[in-house]
Amino acid sequence: MGVHLEHVAYRSLPAPPVPAGTGLLRRQLVPVRDWVVPALPGLFGGLPGHDWATVGCAAAVGARVPLLCAELIDAAATAGGWRAIDAESFLYYSPHALAGTASVELGLGGPTATFVDVDPVGSALRFAELQLRLGHCRAILLLGLDAEDCAPATTPAAVQLGTALLTGDERWPAVAMPDAPVPVPEFFDRIRALAAA
Amino acid sequence: VTGFPVLGCGAVTPAGAGVDALWQACWDGPVARRAVDHFDTAGITDFPVGLVPDVDQLAPRGHARRWFDLALHAARQALAEAAPPDPGTAVVVATTDHAGTRAAGGVAGAGPGDLARTLGLTGPVLVVSNASAAGAAAITVGLDLLAAGAAPQVLVVAVDCVTRPGLYGLVALRALSRTGCRPFARGRDGIHVAEAAAAILLGGPRARPGDVGLLGAWVSNVATQLARPDPAGVADAIRRALDRSGRSAADVGHVNAHAAGTGQGDRAEMTALREVLGDRLVDLPVVSVKGVVGHCQGAAGVVEVIVALRAVREGKAPPLHTTGEIDPLWTEQNFGQRPGPVPLETALSISCGLGGANAAVLVGV
Numbered sequence: 221m222g223v224h225l226e227h228v229a230y231r232s233l234p235a236p237p238v239p240a241g242t243g244l245l246r247r248q249l250v251p252v253r254d255w256v257v258p259a260l261p262g263l264f265g266g267l268p269g270h271d272w273a274t275v276g277c278a279a280a281v282g283a284r285v286p287l288l289c290a291e292l293i294d295a296a297a298t299a300g301g302w303r304a305i306d307a308e309s310f311l312y313y314s315p316h317a318l319a320g321t322a323s324v325e326l327g328l329g330g331p332t333a334t335f336v337d338v339d340p341v342g343s344a345l346r347f348a349e350l351q352l353r354l355g356h357c358r359a360i361l362l363l364g365l366d367a368e369d370c371a372p373a374t375t376p377a378a379v380q381l382g383t384a385l386l387t388g389d390e391r392w393p394a395v396a397m398p399d400a401p402v403p404v405p406e407f408f409d410r411i412r413a414l415a416a417a
Numbered sequence: 418v419t420g421f422p423v424l425g426c427g428a429v430t431p432a433g434a435g436v437d438a439l440w441q442a443c444w445d446g447p448v449a450r451r452a453v454d455h456f457d458t459a460g461i462t463d464f465p466v467g468l469v470p471d472v473d474q475l476a477p478r479g480h481a482r483r484w485f486d487l488a489l490h491a492a493r494q495a496l497a498e499a500a501p502p503d504p505g506t507a508v509v510v511a512t513t514d515h516a517g518t519r520a521a522g523g524v525a526g527a528g529p530g531d532l533a534r535t536l537g538l539t540g541p542v543l544v545v546s547n548a549s550a551a552g553a554a555a556i557t558v559g560l561d562l563l564a565a566g567a568a569p570q571v572l573v574v575a576v577d578c579v580t581r582p583g584l585y586g587l588v589a590l591r592a593l594s595r596t597g598c599r600p601f602a603r604g605r606d607g608i609h610v611a612e613a614a615a616a617i618l619l620g621g622p623r624a625r626p627g628d629v630g631l632l633g634a635w636v637s638n639v640a641t642q643l644a645r646p647d648p649a650g651v652a653d654a655i656r657r658a659l660d661r662s663g664r665s666a667a668d669v670g671h672v673n674a675h676a677a678g679t680g681q682g683d684r685a686e687m688t689a690l691r692e693v694l695g696d697r698l699v700d701l702p703v704v705s706v707k708g709v710v711g712h713c714q715g716a717a718g719v720v721e722v723i724v725a726l727r728a729v730r731e732g733k734a735p736p737l738h739t740t741g742e743i744d745p746l747w748t749e750q751n752f753g754q755r756p757g758p759v760p761l762e763t764a765l766s767i768s769c770g771l772g773g774a775n776a777a778v779l780v781g782v
Contacts, residue, residue, distance in 0.1 A: 276637070277638065281546070283516075286515070286516035286546075287516045287519055287520060289516065289582075290514075290516040290517045290519070290520035290580070290582045291520050291582075293582035293585065293586050294517075294520050294581055294582040294585075296585075297581060297582065297585035297586075301459060301460035301461070301585070302460055302461055302585045302588040302589045303460075303589075305585055305586055305588075305589035306589070307589045307590045307591065309586075310586035310587070310589055310590045311590070311643050311644060311771060311772075312643075313582070313583075313586055314513055314514075314546065314548040314770070314771055314772060315513075315516075315546045316513075316546055316547050316548040316551075316770065316771070316772040316774055317643065317771075317772050319547075319638060319772065320548075320638055320640065320643050320771070320772025320773045320774065321643065321772075323637075323638035323639070323640060323772075323773060324638075324640055324641060324642060324643065324773060328637075328638060328639075329637065329639055329653070330637060331557070331635065331636055331637055332547070332636060332637050332638040332774070333545055333547055333554055333557075333558060333636060334545065334546045334547050335543060335544060335545060335546065336512075336515070336544050336546045337510075337512075337515065337528060337529050337530075337544035337546075338528065338529050338530045338542050338543075338544055339542070339543075340544070342541075343541075343543040343544065343545075346541065346543065346567075347543070347558060347561070350558075350561040350562065350565050350567065351561070353565055354561060354564055354565055356561075
């Protein structure tokens with residue numbers, strides 16, 4: 221059994237400029253909370269109807285995103301100690317905040333894992349394929365998040381966010397496992413082309 | 418026979434290097450917390466942490482290679498217990514704050530992929546980051562790979578250091594305790610974080626009944642908010658792990674709880690355990706490793722499964738170590754001060770994490 225693409229949506233989210241001075245210190249911008257969460261309804265709104273309690277989640281988070289979070293929190297600590305860190309920001313420090321947010325918003329009940337570092341896309345696809353093959357859920361929501369590389373402690377101009385619904389249903393196009401690690405935006409370009417065809 | 422054999426284990430924790438040191442500490446009591454000395458802790462000096470004592474072959478704390486060296490040390494211990502691994506062995510790494518380590522300055526050749534190459538393993542490498550449930554999540558992914566025949570063996574390596582953004586952020590979140598982790602105690606007020614690495618080498622299907630192994634596991638994110646575990650979500654993970662293991666609640670003889678020592682978290686976990694295990698819970702030994710070595714972050718799940726494995730192998734569970742009186746909610750609960758009602762042949766290990774992650778691993782014969 222392979223994985224098949226039932227739905228895909230993708231957005232590049234412009235990052236708002238970082239406020240100068242104490243604005244940054246009192247409320248750190250973190251990618252998932254400030255850029256991704258507001259965009260999720262638009263992406264999820266296009267998803268086909270499902271019993272979300274039977275759907276799992278595989279999140280692929282590019283290396284730049286957690287590094288950016290760490291740099292922002294560390295910069296705030298340097299500037300003003302722990303009181304300068306917005307507690308709510310830290311809830312979104314972990315790469316798992318993306319899958320956690322999606323799970324809470326949609327009520328996902330299936331197996332859920334977040335993959336980072338070496339090959340997050342390949343790992344998330346492998347996880348999805350395993351869950352479908354082993355019959356642990358009827359579909360997997362694939363989430364992809366990445367940001368362009370930029371200088372340390374500098375926010376990127378945009379982050380890229382993608383969602384795809386993967387099933388074992390062969391009526392939909394099959395998704396090929398990449399031969400080598402592929403960046404999150406490039407992978408979503410590929411499967412968007414697949415869906416369009 | 419269900420489940421998969423554990424071919425080797427390794428650990429580097431505040432108790433020292435090796436599984437024996439960890440196991441002994443679980444009997445002896447809490448390992449002393451220490452002041453952070455590898456980054457500036459201005460304003461938070463009253464939050465000591467768990468640090469690995471001086472061990473050969475480890476880069477100093479704060480060095481960019483520390484994360485890698487901890488992982489390599491634990492992995493080599495696990496591999497040394499077994500026959501040479503199949504070269505196609507998959508490596509599943511668990512970490513929740515590798516970025517915090519790298520934010521202090523990265524170093525080439527010291528990432529998860531480099532770990533597999535250094536060990537001579539050419540199978541797939543996956544890096545799992547389900548917050549504090551990452552270790553147990555990685556075990557679940559490893560069991561899935563084996564169950565699907567996607568890898569001949571799986572090496573699970575879980576590792577995290579104490580990082581500056583992590584420590585300051587947890588203080589801001591009011592998640593850290595000045596007095597240390599006090600699971601299930603009245604007035605418990607948070608965790609103390611620790612650096613650690615732990616590794617488990619998993620093999621093919623178990624050859625014979627009686628082998629102690631991992632029977633099954635589950636990871637999901639059934640939650641209503643990001644900040645604390647939902648009892649229904651924890652209960653769901655336990656039930657699913659039991660289902661995958663082909664076991665029932667009546668088979669569980671011991672619980673190695675997540676029990677981080679937070680007010681809401683410990684309560685949610687005990688509510689979930691009561692929901693699944695019913696009236697049996699009060700007599701089952703429920704313990705927490707975090708009261709001994711602290712919260713090992715992404716490594717916690719693997720550290721705790723290793724302790725549960727040892728408990729089943731030796732047929733005895735270590736006692737709970739906490740400070741002060743037990744919360745009046747659980748004064749009747751067996752926290753390891755007496756044997757359980759059934760032979761200790763099956764143990765349940767639970768992990769929870771920020772974001773609503775829940776995982777359960779069943780260990781047994």
